[in-house]
Amino acid sequence: MESVGQLEAFPGAVNVVPGEAHFSLDLRGEFDDARDHAWDEISHELDASVGRRALRWTAREVHSATRRCCTWGRAALTSSSSVIPGPSRPLSSPTRAGRASARCRPRERGWLPRSPGALRKNRVMTATPGILELLAFAAEPGGGNPAGVVLDAVGLSDAEMQRIAADLGHPETAFVGAREGRRVAVRYFSPDDEVPFCGHATVATAVALAEAEGPGSFVFDTAAGVVEVTTERAADGRVMAGFTSVEPYVVDLEADVADRLLGLLGLTHADLDERMPLAQSFAGNLHPVVAVRERHTFDSFTFAPAPVRALLDERGWKGTIIVVHVDAPITEGVVIEARNLFPVADITEDPATGSAAASLGAYLRDRVGLPAPFGFTVRQGRHIGRPSVLDVEVPASGGIVVRGSATPL
DSSP states (O other), X not given: OOBOEEEEEETTEEEXXXXXXXXXXXXXXXXXXXXXXXXXXXXXXXXXXXXXXXXXXXXXXXXXXXXXXXXXXXXXXXXXXXXXXXXXXOEEOOOSTXXXXXXXXXXXXXXXXXXXXXXXXXXXXXXXOOBEEEEESBSSTTOSEEEEEESXXXXXXXXXXXXXXXXXXXXXXXXXXXXETTEEEEEEEOSSSEESOOHHHHHHHHHHHHHHHOSXXXXXXXXXXXXXXXXXXXXXXXXXXXXXXXXXXXXXXXXXXXXXXXXXXXXXGGGBXXXXXXXXXXXXXXXXXXXXXXHHHHHHOOOOHHHHHHHHHHHTOOSOEEEEEOOSOSOTTOEEEEEEEEEXXXXXXXXXXXXXXXXXXXXXXXXXXXXXXXXXXXXXXXXXXXXXXXXXXXXXXXXXXXXXXEEEO
């Protein structure tokens, strides 16, 4: 499938621009008859204009309940006769109430981004870069942690990046800014705030860059520091990515804060695993680490999101609260089950947390005293139905390596 152009469309006008890489179409209109009539106009114009050039097009609908509008987009102009023509009506894919979302699917060796730019009342509104949505660290279909990725955010303001992250509703969205070769500036936003670093969005961004530019090494300049990233294509065709965290450190968790945290989780000191003392660990974000001795307690504890969010904000913990359980001896190759608490917007737990996995590696080396180098596996997301797996490598000193993959959402 060869991409041959970019198309701009709204009722009354269709323009095909040669030489561009992708085509994105967004229409924001009213519901029901008015919306359908507008789409009929565009559909007819697409068929006529694109058909004259022996091209084909596809499109998809995404519904945003909060905006009282429909976004129509994700279309490709191609010269391949094997492409299925777009239907007379787009495929409907409503998202959960209050969140606008789209799906990015592989298009042979390239991916097609969603564009949040709007067309309304027959005029072009704000044009913003395409958004990719990927699942990182999935252990099986339906698992993993979703992340938004904007590969060209140079022209976006802080407010625009925050708005896009909030609209997507993923735990984090990564924005690629200024770049020099394969060295790029990356910023991360949750739905509520900017965060210094995000591991799963780093993996998602690395995979997206590798798909666009070819596997190899990248350097990410983040608010937390310089993060080295490697990508390679596996035998099954997937791109695997790994990042080396910034220099980590581990500090004590003050007794009064520990008591408050345990109280919010409905735990006591008697519930803790004595092999793994309470502490705070940093490998891009500062995370408190809580190890629970019994699996039943680990599986069944609950918490109220608002008080936990208040404690996170008060302490300046931009990442998650790491709660872990280890059934086996803590040695090379140990499998650790984790729940990462992250109450933000309508999220309560994170399905897969790369920065937490890196921080856990530093914690095992520098606080538990596990002889390095060693590796271990984090399994996460089971409690929220999004099974994920993160592979971690811990050297004798320096940054922690976390590996995984990402696929289009």
